[in-house]
Amino acid sequence: xxxxxxxxxxxxxxxxxxxxxxxxxxxxxxxxxxxxxxxxxxxxxxxxxxxxxxxxxxxxxxxxxxxxxxxxxxxxxxxxxxxxxxxxxxxxxxxxxxxxxxxxxxxxxxxxxxxxx
Amino acid sequence: xxxxxxxxxxxxxxxxxxxxxxxxxxxxxxxxxxxxxxxxxxxxxxxxxxxxxxxxxxxxxxxxxxxxxxxxxxxxxxxxxxxxxxxxxxxxxxxxxxxxxxxxxxxxxxxxxxxxxxxxxxxxxxxxxxxxxxxxxxxxxxxxxxxxxxxxxxxxxxxxxxxxxxxxxxxxxxxxxxxxxxxxxxxxxxxxxxxxxxxxxxxxxxxxxxxxxxxxxxxxxxxxxxxxxxxxxxxxxxxxxxxxxxxxxxxxxxxxxxxxxxxxxxxxxxxxxxxxxxxxxxxxxxxxxxxxxxxxxxxxxxxxxxxxxxxxxxxxxxxxxxxxxxxxxxxxxxxxxxxxxxxxxxxxxxxxxxxxxxxxxxxxxxxxxxxxxxxxxxxxxxxxxxxxxxxxxxxxxxxxxxxxxxxxxxxxxxxxxxxxxxxxxxxxxxxxxxxxxxxxxxxxxxxxxxxxxxxxxxxxxxxxxxxxxxxxxxxxxxxxxxxxxxxxxxxxxxxxxxxxxxxxxxxxxxxxxxxxxxxxxxxxxxxxxxxxxxxxxxxxxxxxxxxxxxxxxxxxxxxxxxxxxxxxxxxxxxxxxxxxxxxxxxxxxxxxxxxxxxxxxxxxxxxxxxxxxxxxxxxxxxxxxxxxxxxxxxxxxxxxxxxxxxxxxxxxxxxxxxxxxxxxxxxxxxxxxxxxxxxxx
Numbered sequence: 001x002x003x004x005x006x007x008x009x010x011x012x013x014x015x016x017x018x019x020x021x022x023x024x025x026x027x028x029x030x031x032x033x034x035x036x037x038x039x040x041x042x043x044x045x046x047x048x049x050x051x052x053x054x055x056x057x058x059x060x061x062x063x064x065x066x067x068x069x070x071x072x073x074x075x076x077x078x079x080x081x082x083x084x085x086x087x088x089x090x091x092x093x094x095x096x097x098x099x100x101x102x103x104x105x106x107x108x109x110x111x112x113x114x115x116x117x
Numbered sequence: 118x119x120x121x122x123x124x125x126x127x128x129x130x131x132x133x134x135x136x137x138x139x140x141x142x143x144x145x146x147x148x149x150x151x152x153x154x155x156x157x158x159x160x161x162x163x164x165x166x167x168x169x170x171x172x173x174x175x176x177x178x179x180x181x182x183x184x185x186x187x188x189x190x191x192x193x194x195x196x197x198x199x200x201x202x203x204x205x206x207x208x209x210x211x212x213x214x215x216x217x218x219x220x221x222x223x224x225x226x227x228x229x230x231x232x233x234x235x236x237x238x239x240x241x242x243x244x245x246x247x248x249x250x251x252x253x254x255x256x257x258x259x260x261x262x263x264x265x266x267x268x269x270x271x272x273x274x275x276x277x278x279x280x281x282x283x284x285x286x287x288x289x290x291x292x293x294x295x296x297x298x299x300x301x302x303x304x305x306x307x308x309x310x311x312x313x314x315x316x317x318x319x320x321x322x323x324x325x326x327x328x329x330x331x332x333x334x335x336x337x338x339x340x341x342x343x344x345x346x347x348x349x350x351x352x353x354x355x356x357x358x359x360x361x362x363x364x365x366x367x368x369x370x371x372x373x374x375x376x377x378x379x380x381x382x383x384x385x386x387x388x389x390x391x392x393x394x395x396x397x398x399x400x401x402x403x404x405x406x407x408x409x410x411x412x413x414x415x416x417x418x419x420x421x422x423x424x425x426x427x428x429x430x431x432x433x434x435x436x437x438x439x440x441x442x443x444x445x446x447x448x449x450x451x452x453x454x455x456x457x458x459x460x461x462x463x464x465x466x467x468x469x470x471x472x473x474x475x476x477x478x479x480x481x482x483x484x485x486x487x488x489x490x491x492x493x494x495x496x497x498x499x500x501x502x503x504x505x506x507x508x509x510x511x512x513x514x515x516x517x518x519x520x521x522x523x524x525x526x527x528x529x530x531x532x533x534x535x536x537x538x539x540x541x542x543x544x545x546x547x548x549x550x551x552x553x554x555x556x557x558x559x560x561x562x563x564x565x566x567x568x569x570x571x572x573x574x575x576x577x578x579x580x581x582x583x584x585x586x587x588x589x590x591x592x593x594x595x596x597x598x599x600x601x602x603x604x605x606x607x608x609x610x611x612x613x614x615x616x617x618x619x620x621x622x623x624x625x626x627x628x629x630x631x632x633x634x635x636x637x638x639x640x641x642x643x644x645x646x647x648x649x650x651x652x653x654x655x656x657x658x659x660x661x662x663x664x665x666x667x668x669x670x671x672x673x674x675x676x677x678x679x680x681x682x683x684x685x686x687x688x689x690x691x692x693x694x695x696x697x698x699x700x701x702x703x704x705x706x707x708x709x710x711x712x713x714x715x716x717x718x719x720x721x722x723x724x725x726x727x728x729x730x731x732x733x734x735x736x737x738x739x740x741x742x743x744x745x746x747x748x749x750x751x752x753x754x755x756x757x758x759x760x761x762x763x764x765x766x767x768x769x770x771x772x773x774x775x776x777x778x779x780x781x782x783x784x785x786x787x788x789x790x791x792x793x794x795x796x797x798x
Contacts (some may be wrong), residue, residue: 007355019578035581042578066577068540090574096538103540 019043075104142172149261156184162205168276202232207240216250234261264299280771281744283783286586297326310353315711317357351736358744361650366552366776373440374748379504403788435490441752507542526557543576543775583784653755744775
């Protein structure tokens with residue numbers, strides 16, 4: 001499985017390539033539509049993470065994190081707009097998003113934002 | 118309780134002495150080491166350290182010329198001795214490392230003699246790799262045959278961490294072969310299993326191997342024991358893990374099981390905060406310190422301020438009483454012991470005459486060890502209690518119970534989704550998901566897809582292979598319902614008839630909590646109301662009455678009260694007659710059914726008749742779990758053993774598992790976790 005290979009690769013660009021290869025494999029098999037979709041999302045996520053790292057001047061690690069973790073780190077670093085955008089892009093359900101945001105804001109101690117709920 | 122401990126003493130006399138196996142393992146190691154002359158450096162596969170610790174001590178190794186010990190790790194290896202002994206499992210990565218070591222040394226033109234000890238046996242693959250690397254000529258390869266290791270007086274294990282994954286995900290059947298080998302050794306020691314009963318495809322594979330092994334070796338110079346059926350063992354029951362996937366997915370609720378779930382027991386050692394272990398009073402050789410020092414030089418890997426504690430009943434009689442109790446009654450038990458101890462101290466302080474005083478001083482040592490054991494276990498349960506109070510823990514218990522009762526399955530799936538949202542452990546969530554899939558015969562395709570998406574988004578896309586292997590045959594424990602028409606045909610017969618089984622094997626028992634505390638009246642006490650299928654199956658063979666109705670209940674009725682003498686509730690163990698009476702039920706479970714009588718090939722015709730009438734004779738039934746078993750199942754089997762007169766159980770397994778460890782091993786965590794972390798940084 002090229003996906004397992006992808007997990008081991010640390011270089012961002014080649015990782016995305018590997019995931020895309022996995023995507024291709026899955027889409028060849030029509031029973032694997034779900035997996036293909038997931039891989040598509042994965043490569044999109046990795047690209048977004050690359051952008052995010054650039055935006056934060058490499059101060060924050062995003063690459064390779066899960067969707068949840070990425071959003072959390074966005075909020076923790078005062079980029080909650082970006083978090084909202086990821087939420088929309090990846091169709092994150094409200095419930096999970098708010099739980100995550102709640103936790104993130106609490107760790108920040110950002111009670112003004114908490115009040116704004 | 119006294120009657121129970123009496124039982125233990127009786128059983129230990131008649132039970133097969135598994136320490137023999139330990140001695141064999143130890144001797145084999147010493148022999149292997151002695152085969153290399155002079156001082157040597159031992160390079161150890163980290164995954165073997167735990168099992169070895171159960172067999173031998175560092176001092177023994179030192180005594181046999183081991184100068185220094187290293188972990189087998191990539192990178193340079195500097196050794197002062199000319200002999201280097203590698204001790205490892207035959208894994209490709211290890212062999213590559215070794216080859217690398219040898220090449221480096223060759224470059225630095227240092228002369229070493231290399232010996233490679235493979236556990237448990239030599240594989241041609243290894244020599245092939247060494248040949249490819251061009252270093253085969255430099256290495257002497259031999260095997261160190263480490264087989265069953267006794268974990269307790271009635272539990273022996275191969276201590277394979279990944280047996281489950283190897284078999285059901287990778288389809289690697291080495292484990293089966295090794296198990297068959299180990300069981301053959303076992304038969305050589307104790308005699309042929311008169312009857313082999315089993316369930317599951319891999320169990321069948323194992324049995325075939327085992328039987329083929331026997332006549333082959335009996336041709337010429339095989340020991341007498343392989344020719345005649347054993348007198349002391351009445352049967353071998355082989356269950357493969359696929360037969361009962363539900364049980365390991367549930368949260369264990371016995372004391373030992375819960376420690377394993379929440380803190381983690383590895384090779385029967387548990388890591389605890391040092392403050393729990395080091396006694397405040399200056400007792401030089403407390404049971405905990407002595408056992409942890411034996412591991413001391415090996416422990417460079419463990420975290421600071423954590424100490425390994427070897428959980429064993431040999432030095433800790435209190436643990437023997439606690440380990441199989443439902444956690445809800447552990448507190449009370451501890452309390453009672455504490456009170457007893459307190460009184461003991463008090464009465465002793467009142468003693469006046471010299472003779473009484475001398476008596477007291479004599480007892481003091483015993484009291485102190487007891488005191489310490491008590492302290493340890495109180496501390497341990499204090500550690501556990503807050504963990505069992507967390508929301509996630511209770512929520513997942515609730516979901517488990519509801520799923521077992523098939524109560525509002527879709528609501529449970531939603532609840533699992535909530536847990537993902539709240540950021541519960543990946544393992545917990547997947548355990549619940551698989552449980553839902555098995556008990557309900559699959560999750561609705563749409564819902565399942567949704568929830569898989571949730572899992573991947575919340576925990577990372579790198580878990581997709583994990584989800585795939587959970588869904589694919591031969592494992593197939595996370596399936597959509599109905600199955601897509603395109604699904605491989607091999608998946609369909611894997612479906613688990615849980616609801617019918619629940620009825621026919623009486624898996625769920627409505628127990629009021631009070632009843633649970635008063636008498637542990639069924640094996641279901643271990644899960645607070647659910648009886649493990651695996652153990653019920655064993656009961657089908659060895660205690661038929663226990664499946665249909667409750668022997669203890671009847672006994673309670675007879676004794677009309679709580680002061681039921683244990684002996685009265687005991688039924689004479691009936692002889693092993695295979696699955697008789699339960700053929701239909703057993704047939705509904707996927708996998709082959711096995712029932713074979715081994716007559717032995719010796720001249721003596723085994724007296725089958727005597728097998729059928731065990732009389733007052735004590736026999737042992739060996740239960741082999743292929744793919745691992747949980748502490749809770751062991752507890753339940755011990756309970757079954759206590760119900761019958763004349764039969765004891767010996768639990769044999771490839772390793773101790775729990776739900777989290779299954780998921781972890783399939784996910785390849787530990788290996789890939791490090792890799793993905795590296796990818797993140």
